[in-house]
Amino acid sequence: MEKDKIDKKEHILDVAEKVFADLGYDGASTRTISGEAGVNMAMLNYYFGSKEGLFLAVFERKINSFRTLLQNIGSDGSMNAWDKLDKCIDNYVERIIANNCFQKLINREVSMNKRGDLTDKIIEILMVNVYEVKRIMEEGVNTGLFHADADIPMVIATLFGTKNYIVNMPQLSSLILGHDIRDEKFMENELKPRVKTYMKRLLKAYLVKEHDNSK
Amino acid sequence: MEKDKIDKKEHILDVAEKVFADLGYDGASTRTISGEAGVNMAMLNYYFGSKEGLFLAVFERKINSFRTLLQNIGSDGSMNAWDKLDKCIDNYVERIIANNCFQKLINREVSMNKRGDLTDKIIEILMVNVYEVKRIMEEGVNTGLFHADADIPMVIATLFGTKNYIVNMPQLSSLILGHDIRDEKFMENELKPRVKTYMKRLLKAYLVKEHDNSK
DNA sequence: CAAAATTAATCAAACGATTGATTAAGCGTA
DNA sequence: TACGCTTAATCAATCGTTTGATTAATTTTG
Incomplete structure (x- = not known):
């Protein structure tokens, strides 16, 4: 059936995404990918032209689904900046941890720094989300909800950096947290709510007006 | 002069560090490294045994100087946990930004995920520093200085993650911060003090006892 | 001290293994 | 049969490493 054709390409992309994430572009050989996917080596070139073509295909498939990640939480008039920030954190933790291979x-x-054209495209897309978060935070400052001296760009670095650290260095963060974070159950039932709660408390403590931010 | 002989190994390490940082472990071939260093290919194996040995030599040279630094801070009886935390932040920001190639x-x-022996060694060394920071923070909790409900492992992820984000994704953080962070002057005169101040305020706001951490 | 013996450093060349890619033959279905 | 898919076999290139020979430096010996 023609369905198998489509599903096989998707299957290859799934496997390739994981192998690329685990071994890096250079470390992931076409033989490893095809072997892991259970297909003949030549199929990769047949479907995607080349190793680089496969790599790009992996990226474009995911990136297209990422485009609408933060679906304009910022423009929702029924929420204040605190609620919007909470919603951003929730969405990001869910999304990033669910796609941790791709995040790596x-x-x-x-x-x-190499492969500049692709990198530029990635950055451009990532910045859409960054600006959305930035806009929400600046709204919080401008409306007087957040601390006036808050360093918004740095808060963004913390928001994205903390989750990146956990996702990108699973061996390290597993040791720090005392559990293997690659365990699905622990990830879903404990880590995700824990990260959400922590990030909200952390940012709230820093952004709240009452505390002294000038020391 | 006999100095050249000793300096040659150091020179190879210098070049290897840069090439590894630019191209990654797999991407950096022994021919590229030896070529860039202006030495014969066989010298790498003669001096360091293997490519992996060379990589570990690069790694250990950098990490060793930092290892004792944190240990001295932790065991200093004249400082309380707040002072130690401040000192950790200062040292880390100085160090990591100064060695951002190596950090990447x-x-x-x-x-x-794969290549276990090499990665395991790196993690083992990194964990020494992580545990030292963790010990300082737990001291702050145990002595009643820090908030009892503080999620210390997550704070560590924030501490390291925020800096990694800035250093690892310079194109992105440059856009967020509004300046090219690869500009030496901006880095030294503005970014470093800014990151230090921010990290101290952020962690203090979260770790301090007065604020409500239970919402 | 000078000649001889030993060690260390360096090199070009080549090794076997693996890389990404291509080929031509075979397969199943319409 | 004809066409899209799949396969094993094979390609040249590059990988990390090893080799044997040569030179430079050091030590030992007479």
Whole structure:
């Protein structure tokens, strides 16, 4: 049936995403990917032209689904900046941890300076989300809800950096947290709510007006 | 002069560090490294045994100087947990931003899942520093200085994650911060003090006892 | 001290293994 | 049969590493 054709390509992309994330672009050989996917090596070139073509296909498939990630929480008039920030955190924790393989891929690729055209595209898309968060935080400052001296750009670095650290260095954060974070159940039932709660408390403590931010 | 002989190994390590940082472990071939260093290919194996040995030599040279630094802070009886935390932040910001190439290299390799022996060694070394910071924070909790409900492992993820984010994704953080962070002057005169101040305020706001951490 | 013996450093060349990619033959279905 | 899919076999290139020979430096010996 023609369905198998489509599903096989998707299956290859699924496997390739994971292998690329685990081993890096150079470390992931076409033989490893095809072997893991249970298909003949030549199928990769047949479907995607080349290794780089496969890599790009992995990216474009995911990136398209990422485009609408933060669906304009900022423009929702029924929420104040605190609620919006909470919603951002919730959405991000859910999304990032669910796609942690791809997240590792993104970070490795961006941290690598080569392959500039692809990197530029990734950054451009990532910035859409960054600006959305930034806009919400600045709204909080402007409406007087957040601390006036808050360093918003740095808060963004903390928000994204903390979750990146957990996702990108699972061996390290597993040791720190005392559990293997690659365990699905622990991830879903404990880590996700824990990260959400922590991030909200952390940012709230810093952004709240009452505390002294000038020391 | 006989100095050249000793300096040659150091020179190879210098070049290897840069090439590894630019291209990654897999991407950096022994031919590229030896070529860039202006030495014969066989010298890498002659001096360091293997490519992996060279990589570990690069790694250990950098990490060793930092290891004792944190340990001295933790065991200093004249400081309380707040002072120690401040000092940790100062040292880390100075150190990591000054060695951002090396930091990118570390993160890229640790984020990989396979190649166990090499990654395990790196993690083992990194954990020494992590545990030292963790010990200081737990001291703050146990002595009643820090908030009892503070999520220390997550705070560590924030501490390291925020800095990693800035260093690893310079293109992104440059856009967020509004300046090119690869500009030496901006980095030294503005970014470093800014990150220090921010990290101290952020962690203090979260760790301080007075604020409500239970919402 | 000078000649001889030993060690260390360096090199070009080549090793076997693996890389990404291509080929031509075979397969199943319409 | 004809066409899209799949396969094993094979390609040249590159990988990390090893080799044997050569030179430079050091030590030992007479």
